[in-house]
Amino acid sequence: MAPDLRAVSGHRSWDSDATGLVAQLRQRSEEFEQLWEEREVALRGSTGSGSCIPPSA
Structure with missing residues (x-):
């Protein structure tokens, strides 16, 4: 759930x-x-859903 919310909150x-x-x-x-x-x-x-970890800043 956290990855999905992170994606939504990033776009909104x-x-x-x-x-x-x-x-x-x-x-x-x-x-x-x-x-x-x-x-x-x-x-x-x-292809469905997956997860990725963005590179560190």
Whole structure:
């Protein structure tokens, strides 16, 4: 779920509902916070879904 939300929130950074949901989940769930910090992003394409880890800055 965290990779999917990261993808959505990245595309909808202006959306206070999306960013608010992420903030609440990060605050209330240690597991979600750990998954969020892994910075995986879900990808959707013609071959299904997968995950990738973006290069470090």
